[in-house]
Amino acid sequence: MGLRYMFFDFDSYFASCEQQLNEELRGRPVGVVPMLADTTCCIAASYEAKRFGVRTGTKVAEARKLCPEIQFKVADHHEYIKFHEQAKAVIENCLHVEAVMSIDEMYGLLPTHWQSVAEVERLTRQVKAALAATIGESITCSIGAGPNLFLAKVASGMRKPDGLKIIETKDxxxxxxxxxxxxxxxxxxxxxxxxxxxxxxxxxxxxxxxxxxxxxxxxxxxxxxxxxxxxxxxxxxxxTQRRTVGHSHVISPDKRSWSSAKAISHRLLQKAALRLRNMGYYAGRLELKVRVMGQGKYKSDCRLGAVQDTRELTGGLNRLWQEIPHEGYPLKVAVTLTDLTTAESVAGSLFPDLLDDPRRSRIDQAMDSLNQKFGSRTVFLGSALGGMSEAPLRIAFSRIPDLKTERD
Structure with missing residues (x-):
C-alpha cells in the first residue's frame, strides 16, 4: 500500500504568526493570550516558551514564573486567518488541499505517481521552500505522510517542529x-x-x-x-452534518456585570444568526450557558419552531435569561443554536409566522448585507448595545471564520 496522504500541521501556529508579524519576537519566548490579564490563560506558546514548561492553558501568572522573559501578545485572529489562507494557497500550488481540518491543519491526497518516499520528500522540500518565500521563515510546518489519513496526521506530530515523518505500511x-x-x-x-x-x-x-x-x-x-x-x-x-452554530466569550474583568453579560449574549446570538442564514440552516433549539465566579455554570434552553429570524431568536434568549440566577460575577457566556435543519427539511406551512413572512426575511437580509460589507457592528438589534465592543472575531478549534462575512 502506497503513501496516499500528506498531512500539514503548522507549528505553534498563533505564536509563530506573532513572531512573523513582529521581528523583535523571533527567537524569544512568546505567549498568545485572549486579553492582557494575569487570570487568563495562554492559548498558544512559542517553542522557546515551551522549553520552560509554558503550554496552551498555562495561566499568565504561572507562565511568568516559569519563564520571566516571556512576551505576551493579544491574539490577532484576523491576521492568523490571512496567514492561513496564504498557506493554503501555497500548498494548493504544490498539492491539491483535500480538506482543511482546522486553522493550522490540512491534508492532501497523493496521486498514484507521487506515492513513493522520494516523491513525498520532493514535495516536502517544495512546500517548505514556498512557504518560507511567500509567508516568511517564522511560520513553519511539520509534515506527515502515510497510507491513511490517521497515520499521516500521527506522523505530522512525530518530528516537530518543521520536520517530516513518513510511515510506510511495511514499517x-x-x-x-x-x-x-x-x-x-x-x-x-x-x-x-x-x-x-x-x-x-x-x-x-x-x-x-x-x-x-x-x-x-x-x-x-x-x-x-x-x-x-x-x-x-x-x-x-x-x-456528519453540522449539529450546532454558536459563540462563547470570556468576559473581561471590567464587564463582569449581569447587564453586560446579557448584552454580550445578544451580540453572540446575532453573530450566530448571521452564520445560520449564510449556511441555509434553521434552528430548533436555543441554549444559554453562563459561568459564574465561584458558583460553576448555569444552563438554560428552549425549543424553537424552525427559526432563522434574529428577532424570534432574541425573544427566546430573553426568556432564557429569566431562568438564570443573577448572583455573583459572570465570567463567561455562551449561546448555541442546535437541532439544525436545512430549508428542504422545513415544512413551511407548519410555521407560517416564521417562514412565510417576506418582510422579516428581507430585513434580516438587508442587515446581513450591510454587516458583511461594512463590518459586523454596523447594524444590530438594540438588545446587544452594551456588548458590541465585546466578542470580536475568534478562531474556534474546528472552525475558521470567513473574513468576508464575519469581519468586525
Whole structure:
C-alpha cells in the first residue's frame, strides 16, 4: 500500500504568526493570550516558551514564573486567518488541499505517481521552500505522510517542529512504538484511562490487540475502525452534518456585570444568526450557558419552531435569561443554536409566522448585507448595545471564520 496522504500541521501556529508579524519576537519566548490579564490563560506558546514548561492553558501568572522573559501578545485572529489562507494557497500550488481540518491543519491526497518516499520528500522540500518565500521563515510546518489519513496526521506530530515523518505500511506497527497511546489521534484523557483499565499502557500493547479486543475496549464499531487505522487501512467514518452554530466569550474583568453579560449574549446570538442564514440552516433549539465566579455554570434552553429570524431568536434568549440566577460575577457566556435543519427539511406551512413572512426575511437580509460589507457592528438589534465592543472575531478549534462575512 502506497503513501496516499500528506498531512500539514503548522507549528505553534498563533505564536509563530506573532513572531512573523513582529521581528523583535523571533527567537524569544512568546505567549498568545485572549486579553492582557494575569487570570487568563495562554492559548498558544512559542517553542522557546515551551522549553520552560509554558503550554496552551498555562495561566499568565504561572507562565511568568516559569519563564520571566516571556512576551505576551493579544491574539490577532484576523491576521492568523490571512496567514492561513496564504498557506493554503501555497500548498494548493504544490498539492491539491483535500480538506482543511482546522486553522493550522490540512491534508492532501497523493496521486498514484507521487506515492513513493522520494516523491513525498520532493514535495516536502517544495512546500517548505514556498512557504518560507511567500509567508516568511517564522511560520513553519511539520509534515506527515502515510497510507491513511490517521497515520499521516500521527506522523505530522512525530518530528516537530518543521520536520517530516513518513510511515510506510511495511514499517507498521513498529513505527508507532515510540509514541504513547495519548499521542495517537482520537485518544484523549478519558480513552487513555479506559485503556489503562484494560491493562494497556503502551502503543505496542495496543497494536497487539485483536479486532474483538479492540471492539470491546472501545465499546463498539469504533474499535474496529481504530484497529484498521493502526494497520494503514483507509477506513474513515462517514461525514456528519453540522449539529450546532454558536459563540462563547470570556468576559473581561471590567464587564463582569449581569447587564453586560446579557448584552454580550445578544451580540453572540446575532453573530450566530448571521452564520445560520449564510449556511441555509434553521434552528430548533436555543441554549444559554453562563459561568459564574465561584458558583460553576448555569444552563438554560428552549425549543424553537424552525427559526432563522434574529428577532424570534432574541425573544427566546430573553426568556432564557429569566431562568438564570443573577448572583455573583459572570465570567463567561455562551449561546448555541442546535437541532439544525436545512430549508428542504422545513415544512413551511407548519410555521407560517416564521417562514412565510417576506418582510422579516428581507430585513434580516438587508442587515446581513450591510454587516458583511461594512463590518459586523454596523447594524444590530438594540438588545446587544452594551456588548458590541465585546466578542470580536475568534478562531474556534474546528472552525475558521470567513473574513468576508464575519469581519468586525
Amino acid at each position: 507498521l506497527p513498529r513505527a508507532l512504538y515510540e509514541l504513547k497511546p495519548i499521542d495517537l489521534y482520537g485518544i484523549g484523557p478519558s480513552m487513555e484511562a479506559r485503556l489503562k483499565a484494560h491493562g494497556i499502557h503502551t502503543v505496542e500493547q495496543l497494536c497487539a490487540l485483536t479486532q474483538e479486543q479492540m471492539r470491546d475496549v472501545w465499546g463498539g464499531i469504533e474499535g474496529l475502525r481504530y484497529y484498521a487505522r493502526l494497520r494503514g487501512e483507509d477506513w474513515e467514518g462517514a461525514e
